[in-house]
Amino acid sequence: MRILALEPYYGGSHRAFLDGWQAQSEHDFTLLGLPAYKWKWRMRHAAVTFAEMVAKRVDQGQRWDAIFCSDMLNLPEFRGLTAPHVASLPAVVYFHENQLTYPQQRAKERDLHFAYTNITTAYAAEAVWFNSKYHHDIFLEAAATFLQRMPDYSHADVLDGIHDKAVVHSPGIDEFPARGARRDGPxxxxxxxxxxxxxxxxxxxxxxxxxxxxxxxxxxxxxxxxxxxxxxxxxxxxxxxxxxxxxxxxxxxxxxxxxxxxxxxxxxxxxxxxxxxxxxxxxxxxxxxxxxxxxxxxxxxxxxxxxxxxxxxxxxxxxxxxxxxxxxxxxxxxxxxxxxxxxxxxxxxxxxxxxxxxxxxxxxxxxxxx
Incomplete structure (x- = not known):
């Protein structure tokens, strides 16, 4: 399978995840990643940037069988901007984190635009992967509470569809060498x-x-x-x-x-x-x-x-x-x-x-x- 992997925040655990999977995978990846800083800006512009990057590769004759992205991509926006045959590919979104339950450093109102992007991306994807059952559960609970607060057209029913296609896939780790004899000391x-x-x-x-x-x-x-x-x-x-x-x-x-x-x-x-x-x-x-x-x-x-x-x-x-x-x-x-x-x-x-x-x-x- 040819996978188009889109990572707006290609660093830290996000990078380790994709690099580790690719190294052991039987599939063929085209990985497009952006530098891991200014996460809010990455979430805003990544769909446009990736659409432009993908267009160049399409012109060169590249084709794929599926899209894989992280929670930091606005998937519906990307699909609206990319070539129709790319937009129609089945997509998986992987939730490393989410903007509904990520703790705030100071007592201030959460930026709910990014939280809503998480929900619409999950809604648009054919499969939604979480790194733990704990994450799966608190995201869906928080999303339900969030949508119930909306003045009208809350579309809370979309969460049923997200729940039905949501599964847990833990990230992997590399094997570590065996320990030698412990050094003396406390x-x-x-x-x-x-x-x-x-x-x-x-x-x-x-x-x-x-x-x-x-x-x-x-x-x-x-x-x-x-x-x-x-x-x-x-x-x-x-x-x-x-x-x-x-x-x-x-x-x-x-x-x-x-x-x-x-x-x-x-x-x-x-x-x-x-x-x-x-x-x-x-x-x-x-x-x-x-x-x-x-x-x-x-x-x-x-x-x-x-x-x-x-x-x-x-x-x-x-x-x-x-x-x-x-x-x-x-x-x-x-x-x-x-x-x-x-x-x-x-x-x-x-x-x-x-x-x-x-x-x-x-x-x-x-x-x-x-």
Missing amino acids: LRILWAARWEHDKNPDDFFAALEILQQSGIEYRLSVIGESFAQVPAVFAEARRRFADRIDRWGYQTSREEYVAALLDADVAVSTAVHEFFGIGIIEAVTAGAFPVVPRRLAYPETLAALESDETAAIFFDGTVGGLADRLQELATRQQAGRLWGATPQRGRLAMRQYYWDRIAAEMDAAMDNLR
Whole structure:
């Protein structure tokens, strides 16, 4: 199958998703991507830009069997602007995130135009894929509430059609090398997430402060992508915990990123927004013990891990609860029983997300569009 893949925000997890799928797919992709910044502008102009880009390829004789796009494309707009034989192709939209439930940094009115674009794109597509059941559910719930607020012509019935064609396809991950012998030293704590407010770094660093005041020894690695506006707490934390830091900032190569994950004992999330949580999934695959709040997508994506031995992966979502859990794990690490009797449990459980399996499932789903 020849797939025309359109990604208005070709960076970060969006890029990793398409690159990973293509590398394992049996299908032939034409990937058109735009730089990953100024997301609002990308959502506004991408349909026009892609229509122009596609027109040039059509003139060169290129043809496709299906369209694949992310939630950041206005699919109806693109179909209205592109050649009729392209517009008539079956289309799949993949929801990495959505603009109905994405948390706002400040108390301000949500830009509902982008939220409505998400709904019309899902309505126009032949298939709607979500990265988790959690995401699927909260999007449809929020969309129903949103449309009920409209003064008239709410078209709330379109959600029935979206529900009927919506499925879950988790993103994939690459396999990680096996861990070597652990270096001596205290508990090594990893934060591997975007440096933005929705990942709730304030709670993470507040919990570390409690550990520090309690005299608990630990080492710290804080990695992940940052943007123009970085929450001030990161600079403050770098000064406060300077004598404990092993790694700080974006890891510029895959090798550095893998090394950071392989070195970690525990990987922590305090997120208030997470539709999948690929950073935690990768850390667990690399052998780190996850410590996450029992909310968002985590109970779903880490379900294969939960047992009496691994109940400690979930904390209550509070700063104090996280500090207590990390202190408990520091003690377990000293005793050499962080994972209990099954040290490979995390690595084995996360094999369900390896790209060879995920790509085959998505290839088959694309074939079913014909």
